[in-house]
Amino acid sequence: MTMTQKILAAHAGxxxxxxxxxxxxxxDMVLGNDITSPVAINEFKKINAGRVFDNKKISLVMDHFVPxxxxxxxxxxxxxxxxxxxxxxxxxxxxxxxGVEHALxxxxxxxxxxxxxxxxxxxxxxxxxxxxxxxGVGSTDMACGMATGMAWFKVPSxxxxxxxxxxxxWVSGKDVILxxxxxxxxxxxxxxxxxxxxxxxxxxxxxDRLCMANMAIEAGAKNGIFEVDDITLSFLKYAGAxxxxxxxxxxxxxxxKVYDIDxxxxxxxxxxxxxxxxxxxxxxxxxxxxxxxxxxxxTNGRLQDLIEAAExxxxxxxxxxxxxxxxxxxxxxYMQAMEMGLIKTFIEAGAAxxxxxxxxxxxxxxxxxxxxxxxxxxxxxxxxxxxGHPESEVYLASPAVAAASAVxxxxxxxxxxxxx
Amino acid sequence: xxxxxxxxxxxxxxDTDVIIPARYLNTSDKKELASHCMEDLxxxxxxxxxxxxxxxxxxxxxxxxxxxxxxxxxxxxGISLVIAKSFARIFYRNAINxxxxxxxxxxxxxxxxxxxxxxxxxxxxxxxxxxxxxxxKTMPFPAFIQQIIQAGGLVExxxxxxxxxx
Numbered sequence: 001m002t003m004t005q006k007i008l009a010a011h012a013g014x015x016x017x018x019x020x021x022x023x024x025x026x027x028d029m030v031l032g033n034d035i036t037s038p039v040a041i042n043e044f045k046k047i048n049a050g051r052v053f054d055n056k057k058i059s060l061v062m063d064h065f066v067p068x069x070x071x072x073x074x075x076x077x078x079x080x081x082x083x084x085x086x087x088x089x090x091x092x093x094x095x096x097x098x099g100v101e102h103a104l105x106x107x108x109x110x111x112x113x114x115x116x117x118x119x120x121x122x123x124x125x126x127x128x129x130x131x132x133x134x135x136g137v138g139s140t141d142m143a144c145g146m147a148t149g150m151a152w153f154k155v156p157s158x159x160x161x162x163x164x165x166x167x168x169x170w171v172s173g174k175d176v177i178l179x180x181x182x183x184x185x186x187x188x189x190x191x192x193x194x195x196x197x198x199x200x201x202x203x204x205x206x207x208d209r210l211c212m213a214n215m216a217i218e219a220g221a222k223n224g225i226f227e228v229d230d231i232t233l234s235f236l237k238y239a240g241a242x243x244x245x246x247x248x249x250x251x252x253x254x255x256x257k258v259y260d261i262d263x264x265x266x267x268x269x270x271x272x273x274x275x276x277x278x279x280x281x282x283x284x285x286x287x288x289x290x291x292x293x294x295x296x297x298x299t300n301g302r303l304q305d306l307i308e309a310a311e312x313x314x315x316x317x318x319x320x321x322x323x324x325x326x327x328x329x330x331x332x333x334y335m336q337a338m339e340m341g342l343i344k345t346f347i348e349a350g351a352a353x354x355x356x357x358x359x360x361x362x363x364x365x366x367x368x369x370x371x372x373x374x375x376x377x378x379x380x381x382x383x384x385x386x387x388g389h390p391e392s393e394v395y396l397a398s399p400a401v402a403a404a405s406a407v408x409x410x411x412x413x414x415x416x417x418x419x420x
Numbered sequence: 421x422x423x424x425x426x427x428x429x430x431x432x433x434x435d436t437d438v439i440i441p442a443r444y445l446n447t448s449d450k451k452e453l454a455s456h457c458m459e460d461l462x463x464x465x466x467x468x469x470x471x472x473x474x475x476x477x478x479x480x481x482x483x484x485x486x487x488x489x490x491x492x493x494x495x496x497x498g499i500s501l502v503i504a505k506s507f508a509r510i511f512y513r514n515a516i517n518x519x520x521x522x523x524x525x526x527x528x529x530x531x532x533x534x535x536x537x538x539x540x541x542x543x544x545x546x547x548x549x550x551x552x553x554x555x556x557k558t559m560p561f562p563a564f565i566q567q568i569i570q571a572g573g574l575v576e577x578x579x580x581x582x583x584x585x586x
Contacts, residue, residue, distance in 0.1 A: 013586040022564040039448045039488050046575045065446060072446035122486040122510055138514035144578050150572075150585055152513075152564065185478040186433055192511050220480060222509055263442035275433060353424055362442040362485070381484060383437040385460040 002158040003225050004193040007133040007249040011116045019157035019254075027057070028132075029111060030145040031119030032185070033101055035357075036060040036138070036248065038076045038121055041083050043143035053149035054088045059091040059110055060084050061101040064358045066094075069365035099330025099356040102160040102298035103213060104125035106206075106332070108329055112236055113228045114245025118151050121262060123298050123380065125216045129209035130236060131228035136217060156222045158193040159184075161199030161256040165264035171309065173208025174300055174378065174398040177215040178269040178381040180261065182279030190220035192256065195249065197227045200263045206235045207304035214299045215380050218276040268413050270376075271396035275385045288411040292375040293324040293402050294387075297361045298353075300378035301329025303336050305399040310342040312403035312414055319409030324351035326365045331356060351406070365386045369394075376405040422541050423521065424550075425472040429534040430480035432453040434461065435559075436511065439482065446491055452488050453497035471498035476532045478504065482511025486488065486496040488518065495520040501540055503527040504546065516565055517574040528556035 001016060002011065008015040011025035026368065032040050037060055037136065052058055057302030060080050065073035077094070086093035091110060098104065101125050105111050117124060120142035127134035138268030145151050181188070194216045201209070209226050216224025226232070228246045236244050269393050270285065272278040295301075295309050306328060318324040326346050328334035334356065337343050361379040369375055369388030374395065377387065382394035397405070400414040407417050440453055446455065448534040458465035476496065482490060483503035491514045494502065495552035502515070505526040515522045523540065526546045532538060536551040545560040559570065 011586075022562055024583060026586060035427055035445045036488065039492075042448060043575050046579075046580050057516045069438075070446060076448070077445060120488070122484065124486075136486040137509050138510060138517060139488055140517035141489060141513065142519075144583060145573050148578060148585065150581050150583050152583070153570075186483060187506065187508075190480065190506060209482065217484075219506060220483065237511050307444075345559075360444075362437075364442055364445075381435075381437070383439055384482060385435050392461040 001197055001280065002193060002249045002253045003247045004133050004158060004195065004223060005155060006198045007114055008114060008153060009227045013089055017155045019155055019264065021155045022149050023114055023153055023155060025153055027118050027145050027149055027151050029057055029059060029117045030142055031059045031101060031105065031117065031121065031124060032142045033064050034066055034077045034080055034385060035039055035064045036120035037357055039139035040142040041079060043140050044146055047143065047147045049147045052146050052213040053366050054087045056090045057087050058146055059105060060089055061093045061099050061104055062095060063100050063260060063356065065364050066098060066357060067355065088346065093275055097331065100298045100301055100358055103301055103329035103333065106130060106210065107239060107332060109239035109241035112241040112244045113232060114247055118145050122217045123214050124177055125221065125223050126210055126214040126218065128213035128225035129206065130222050131226060131232055131244065133223055133225065135223045155194045156191055157256050158195050160190055160258045161194060162258060162260045163196060163198040163263055164260065165200055165262045166203040167263045167266060170400050171266050171268060172398045172400065173204060173211040174270045175266050176263065178271050178396060179266050180217065181219050181276045184216060184270065185217055186275050186277045187220040189216065192221055193217065194224040196224065202229055203263065205304055206231060207302045210302065218380060267400050268398060270385045270411060271382055273382050273393040274397065276382060276396060282413045285411055288374065290322060290376050290405055290410060292367060292369060293322060293398050293406040294360050294367055294375060294377040294379060295402050296327030297358065297379040298329065299380045300399050301327055301332050301333065303397040305378065306333065306337045306342050309403040310345045311400040312400055312417055313405065314345050316349055316407045316417065318350040318406045322406055322409050322413040324406040325354065325360060326351050327354045327357060327359065330357055368385065376411060377403045378402050423472065424539040424541065425474045425500050426470065426472050427476050427532055427534060427538055428465065428469065430461065430475065430477040431481055431512045434477050435484035436482055436487050437484055439490040440487065440493045445487060450492055452494040453493040457493040464489065469497050469499065472500045473498060474538055475499050475528055476529055478529060479506045481507050483508035483514045486510045490516045491515045491520045501563045502531045503528050503532065516568055519569065519573040523558050525556055525558045
């Protein structure tokens with residue numbers, strides 16, 4: 001069995017599982033946000049049980065339209081707040097304590113290796129970086145998960161990504177995952193697991209891995225998962241996560257496909273509108289003038305991302321006519337960035353720095369695009385209308401590329417701005 | 421269960437952001453969500469959709485966000501069935517969980533045209549194109565999923581004691 005299949009079998013109380021098999025599995029964490037939880041709460045109220053299965057295994061994170069962007073959003077978070085109070089939900093994160101959910105849960109040690117996590121948010125696949133089986137579901141799944149602690153799954157087959165080598169300067173996990181999505185397409189891993197293994201994994205930071213697992217859904221995958229190593233274990237220990245259970249794929253595990261990826265060959269990569277698979281490297285990119293830069297989100301709002309952006313922006317200015325918006329993903333990251341002087345660097349460069357929120361990534365608030373405008377964003381989707389007007393455009397890139405583009409006012413490689 | 425309706429057709433990778441843009445996610449009101457269904461892809465959808473109509477699309481239908489608001493908006497618009505070459509997995513399970521009928525059938529999705537009259541018989545797994553006088557066979561859902569559908573969705577399945585801790 002693969003890593004994913006082993007975790008699912010253990011949580012279904014089965015010795016083994018096969019691809020395509022339908023199972024009921026225990027879940028270790030059920031997650032929702034201020035958009036998906038209200039729908040889940042409506043469904044939860046129709047369930048006879050009337051109570052949650054475990055008030056410590058539910059996380060409600062108010063991050064999408066929070067700080068509340070309008071009256072309707074305020075009503076939605078109020079509904080979540082009331083529900084959290086009524087059911088004594090331990091991990092309820094409201095404005096001031098919340099962060100972007102997929103940065104917040106790992107940081108707070110709420111997920112460990114070997115866990116099964118479902119979240120009513122498609123980027124729940126992020127926690128695969130920690131060696132967990134973690135997948136996005138809908139609000140009804142969330143409601144039933146909150147009531148029963150169970151979820152149904154079709155056991156996925158898998159694609160293996162054998163990583164070798166080491167990333168070059170100004171290349172990060174974002175470039176790797178964009179490269180992979182460009183190679184296999186937005187439905188290249190449909191219904192399947194993406195399992196990342198090989199010597200190259202060891203050279204990737206947790207931020208790189210979280211970013212890569214985060215975008216597994218953009219290839220259609222059910223989950224992305226990394227082999228657990230010392231870096232994972234020390235991350236989990238530092239976060240105060242519960243004792244990890246490490247699953248390794250069997251030597252005879254079956255993969256539908258195996259891709260060998262040499263990390264040293266990956267170049268800064270950009271996904272052009274309107275699909276994450278429309279990737280290009282800078283030798284194929286001409287002059288693309290931009291109006292906005294967004295650095296943040298569950299994909300790239302971590303400390304490492306802000307450090308890379310600050311390296312590029314230090315002592316430089318955001319180009320005239322460009323709005324740069326930088327959003328630390330959690331309060332802790334915000335504080336660390338402040339203590340390291342990164343926030344000062346951003347503000348001196350002429351960037352706006354905001355409290356944590358998903359805001360602009362999904363065209364919610366805090367940086368919406370007008371008709372015809374272009375943004376370079378470290379977010380995860382560039383669908384039609386994703387960040388605002390249906391005739392606006394989003395180019396997905398790494399924090400270093402986004403920062404470099406902010407300085408030049410056009411889509412730019414970091415080395416154009418800071419040299420090799 | 422049998423359904424019959426007129427087809428509204430779309431292409432590949434119809435994402436949940438165009439099915440229901442995030443700017444309308446500050447509500448969970450079904451009617452309000454339906455009033456913006458498909459808005460960023462097809463502004464005419466809400467004015468021309470009639471109860472019973474069917475949606476037919478290409479690969480990876482419903483990709484992107486997990487928002488259940490997307491299948492809710494489609495169902496509330498009166499769409500009786502979505503046929504696609506393939507579905508994005510979260511959309512697929514959401515549709516089953518909320519009771520929006522869906523069928524994965526590449527042949528039918530390829531052959532059926534906008535405006536065709538189509539019938540589907542879920543138990544027999546047959547789609548019939550009345551306009552073109554053609555039939556397409558589909559794979560029936562696995563037994564477990566059929567049970568959820570027959571229960572009327574996942575919440576009802578839970579209430580019937582079908583989802584028990586292991």
